[in-house]
Amino acid sequence: MTHALHTLRRPDFDVIAGWMKADESVLDLGCGEGELLQLLAGRGLRGWGVERDPGRVLAAVENGINVIQSDLEAGLAGFEDDAFDHVVLSRTLQTMRHTQQILAEMLRVGREAVVSFPNFAYWKNRMAVLNGRMPVSEDLPYQWYDTPNVRFFTMLDFESLCAGMGVVIRDRQVLDERGECVTEEHNFLGSLAVYRIGRGG
Amino acid sequence: MAEPGSVGPVESRSVVFTTPLTFAAGVTLPEWQLVYETYGTLNAERSNAILICHALSGHQHVAGYPADNPKNLGWWDNMIGPGKPIDTDRFFVVGVNNLGGCHGSTGPATINPATGQPWGADFPVVTVPDWVQAQARLADHFGIDAWAAVVGGSLGGMQALQWTIDLPARVRHALVIAAAPKLTAENIAFNDVARQAIITDPEFHGGHFYRHGTRPTRGLRLARMLGHITYLSDDQMAEKFGRKKRPGAGSYGFDVEFEIESYLRYQGDKFAGWFDANTYLLMTKALDYFDPAEPFGGDLAAALAGASAKYLVVSFTTDWRFSPARSREIVNALVKNHKDVSYVEITSPHGHDAFLMDDHYYHAVVAAYMANIPT
Numbered sequence: 385m386t387h388a389l390h391t392l393r394r395p396d397f398d399v400i401a402g403w404m405k406a407d408e409s410v411l412d413l414g415c416g417e418g419e420l421l422q423l424l425a426g427r428g429l430r431g432w433g434v435e436r437d438p439g440r441v442l443a444a445v446e447n448g449i450n451v452i453q454s455d456l457e458a459g460l461a462g463f464e465d466d467a468f469d470h471v472v473l474s475r476t477l478q479t480m481r482h483t484q485q486i487l488a489e490m491l492r493v494g495r496e497a498v499v500s501f502p503n504f505a506y507w508k509n510r511m512a513v514l515n516g517r518m519p520v521s522e523d524l525p526y527q528w529y530d531t532p533n534v535r536f537f538t539m540l541d542f543e544s545l546c547a548g549m550g551v552v553i554r555d556r557q558v559l560d561e562r563g564e565c566v567t568e569e570h571n572f573l574g575s576l577a578v579y580r581i582g583r584g585g
Numbered sequence: 586m587a588e589p590g591s592v593g594p595v596e597s598r599s600v601v602f603t604t605p606l607t608f609a610a611g612v613t614l615p616e617w618q619l620v621y622e623t624y625g626t627l628n629a630e631r632s633n634a635i636l637i638c639h640a641l642s643g644h645q646h647v648a649g650y651p652a653d654n655p656k657n658l659g660w661w662d663n664m665i666g667p668g669k670p671i672d673t674d675r676f677f678v679v680g681v682n683n684l685g686g687c688h689g690s691t692g693p694a695t696i697n698p699a700t701g702q703p704w705g706a707d708f709p710v711v712t713v714p715d716w717v718q719a720q721a722r723l724a725d726h727f728g729i730d731a732w733a734a735v736v737g738g739s740l741g742g743m744q745a746l747q748w749t750i751d752l753p754a755r756v757r758h759a760l761v762i763a764a765a766p767k768l769t770a771e772n773i774a775f776n777d778v779a780r781q782a783i784i785t786d787p788e789f790h791g792g793h794f795y796r797h798g799t800r801p802t803r804g805l806r807l808a809r810m811l812g813h814i815t816y817l818s819d820d821q822m823a824e825k826f827g828r829k830k831r832p833g834a835g836s837y838g839f840d841v842e843f844e845i846e847s848y849l850r851y852q853g854d855k856f857a858g859w860f861d862a863n864t865y866l867l868m869t870k871a872l873d874y875f876d877p878a879e880p881f882g883g884d885l886a887a888a889l890a891g892a893s894a895k896y897l898v899v900s901f902t903t904d905w906r907f908s909p910a911r912s913r914e915i916v917n918a919l920v921k922n923h924k925d926v927s928y929v930e931i932t933s934p935h936g937h938d939a940f941l942m943d944d945h946y947y948h949a950v951v952a953a954y955m956a957n958i959p960t
Contacts, residue, residue: 409923432920438932438946445897445927446953452916452928462917 395563396474396500397423399578403498403555404429408469411494413456413486414476416440418449425449432468434460457482463493474500475523475576478533484549491583496554500578505538505571508561522561523575539571546581555580590666592624592673595649595659599689600726606684606719609874612709616698619723620689621645621681624665625673627727633960634729635671635678636720637661638737638744641812641868642860644688647680648673663943670952675960676733684719685711685867693863694795704863706792711867713740713747713875720744721752733958734758738940739907740868743875746915749894750877758958760951762899763940765911766885766918767876772906775815776869779808783862792863801862806853808865813852818903818936885918895925897954899947901939902932927954 397420404410406428412421415433417440424431432450435441444451454462457480471494473486478501480486490497502523503509509519518528526533537545539558546553558566558574566574599620607613622645627634637647639660648659648666665671665678682690685708693708700707724732735745735756742764748756768776783789786804790797826845834842841847881887896919900912909930919926931947933939939947 430923432926441929442946442949442953445929445950446956448957450925450927452920452926453930454928462913462920464917464921467921 394419394474395559396557396576396578399557399559400472400474400498400500401427403580404470409467410470410472411463411468412472412474413460413490414473414479415444415449415451417443418447418451420472420474421449422447456480456486459485460489460493465492466495468494469496470494471497472499473497474578475502477501478535478537481534483535484545487545487549487551487581491551491581496580496582498578498580499542500576501537501542502533503539503558503571503574503577504536505540506561506575507572508575510572521575539574539577542577542579546579550584552582552584553579554582590668591662592649592659592666594652594655595622595624595646596651597622597645597689600723602722602726604722606715606722608709608715609712610709614684614691614709617684617691617719618689618695619681619684619691619719621679621723622647622649622659623680624648624678625676627677627729628960630960631727631729632731632733633676634724634727634732635676636724636732636735636748637665637671637678637680638716638720638735638741639680639683640737640739640741641865641872642856643741644686645680645682645690646688648678661941663941664948664951670948671736671955672952676955679723679727681720681723683711683716685864685871687861687864692861693792693867694861703793703795705795706863706866708863708867710870710874712871713743713877714751716744716871717747717751720748721755724755731755731757733960734760734955736760736762737764738762739764739937740872740875743872747875747877749892749896750888753891753893756894758896758954759894760897760899760954761912761915763901763904763907763912763937764898764915765907766878766914768873773873775811776873779811780866780869782807782811783866786862789862792866794862800857802857805860805862805865806850806857809856809860810849810853813849815906816937818905818934820903821934821936824934885914886921889918889924890922892919892922892924896927897951898926898928899940899950900928900930901935901937901947902930903934904937904939906937 410431412433415435421431436455441453471490512519557578558570559576561575597620601618605613605615646659648662667674682688685692693704697704735748737745742761745759745761749759783804786801788799789801829844878885878888898912900909916928929950
């Protein structure tokens with residue numbers, strides 16, 4: 385049951401892949417070892433990944449995916465406008481300092497973008513804070529002192545930022561800690577949010 | 586018995602081509618020779634061949650050693666051999682000395698049939714596309730329709746890139762290491778100072794020093810000293826030499842006082858003892874002229890639009906001769922065309938020379954990429 389394990393580990397991948405079609409192009413920011421791009425390549429997409437960590441870059445080369453070693457905080461200056469059908473930033477936005485800049489850059493180089501992030505307003509996270517502790521969960525799996533996350537925000541926060549930036553939300557899928565789809569009380573029951581966004585106007 | 590990982594004893598061979606080759610400069614060589622070495626075995630499908638392109642002072646002796654001189658290791662012996670990143674158990678690897686070289690291929694020291702004298706300064710200026718055409722004839726000689734990969738560092742990487750533009754059907758992968766899509770004014774400036782050092786040496790005799798039984802070693806030594814500075818990094822020089830002084834320093838004179846002076850003079854002397862000054866001029870000129878985007882109005886992406894190879898582009902953080910930003914220009918042009926490309930920026934203190942060094946991570950990246958190349 386390798387597939388089930390995989391899905392359990394990265395349930396957002398199936399959502400992301402569901403928004404894409406064969407022969408489309410995709411840029412995966414913070415691609416890690418290239419798991420998502422391998423999944424998408426299997427579905428006939430053409431992909432490139434951006435990754436900073438040398439160990440993950442090496443693993444991505446081993447996995448035979450196109451990986452470009454670069455630091456996202458420096459922006460996407462090397463990529464042309466409208467270069468890709470999709471630009472993906474999965475579980476990485478919360479680790480970046482230049483939040484608005486990267487969102488704007490994604491929608492410059494991509495026709496549309498996909499962003500997934502842990503929802504800080506998930507009820508267990510709220511409980512943890514009410515009990516006086518920072519939350520640790522499936523989607524926020526770090527202690528406060530070793531977390532790579534630098535931005536803590538909720539679905540409502542993200543949607544309000546999009547509205548402020550003139551970014552259009554085209555689709556949204558919300559998952560609980562087990563990777564199951566949440567159908568109500570999203571900002572309370574959702575542990576991981578996946579958004580498909582585009583340029584406004 | 587060769588040590589593990591070594592291709593063992595090797596010998597250079599030569600092949601004479603009797604079909605004329607016309608250079609970009611307009612000169613035609615009716616008959617010409619290339620010297621080469623090979624390692625590993627060409628498979629029945631002839632699909633496992635790798636071409637190694639050399640840089641400014643390189644040659645065909647890439648791996649292993651001559652049977653009579655075990656200390657004379659090939660210039661990329663750490664990269665090529667059984668079980669090494671470019672694995673000769675899987676691949677048939679070809680090293681070649683380029684035209685204009687001084688290791689046996691037709692060059693300035695070859696007799697010009699028209700005069701009965703060495704070509705000297707009359708040898709045509711060769712360009713990277715000229716070399717690609719000549720290397721393609723060598724592929725024909727082996728019956729190789731397409732290289733599994735063309736690999737090179739620095740000027741060698743430029744040849745790998747040019748291959749994918751000029752003969753896209755004949756190269757499946759290109760490893761473009763520590764290269765640039767063209768030289769900057771600063772790069773050309775350094776090259777011209779090196780050339781001027783050679784040309785103004787009284788022993789140069791307008792490039793016809795052979796007939797005077799002499800060599801412009803002073804000029805060549807200066808050229809190499811200058812070049813060597815550009816191959817190192819400031820950090821590495823600081824760490825290796827700093828302001829360390831030689832014994833007897835502090836005499837307020839102009840003899841060698843600092844270790845860096847001693848090192849550079851040694852490197853210059855060593856190089857001037859064996860390298861051909863005319864070849865040095867030709868190699869630096871090939872660098873200056875390299876600009877595959879020029880016929881496409883300066884648009885590198887347009888130049889690469891017809892390429893069908895997959896690419897690995899590698900740069901080194903402290904390389905200021907061809908900095909990581911220059912490699913990114915190549916990567917960006919490839920991505921713009923939706924070509925398959927991976928780009929790795931290796932953290933290294935060794936400057937431009939890092940591409941020749943035995944660095945664990947660098948070699949792991951090349952090995953990983955090579956392992957995915959089907960044969």
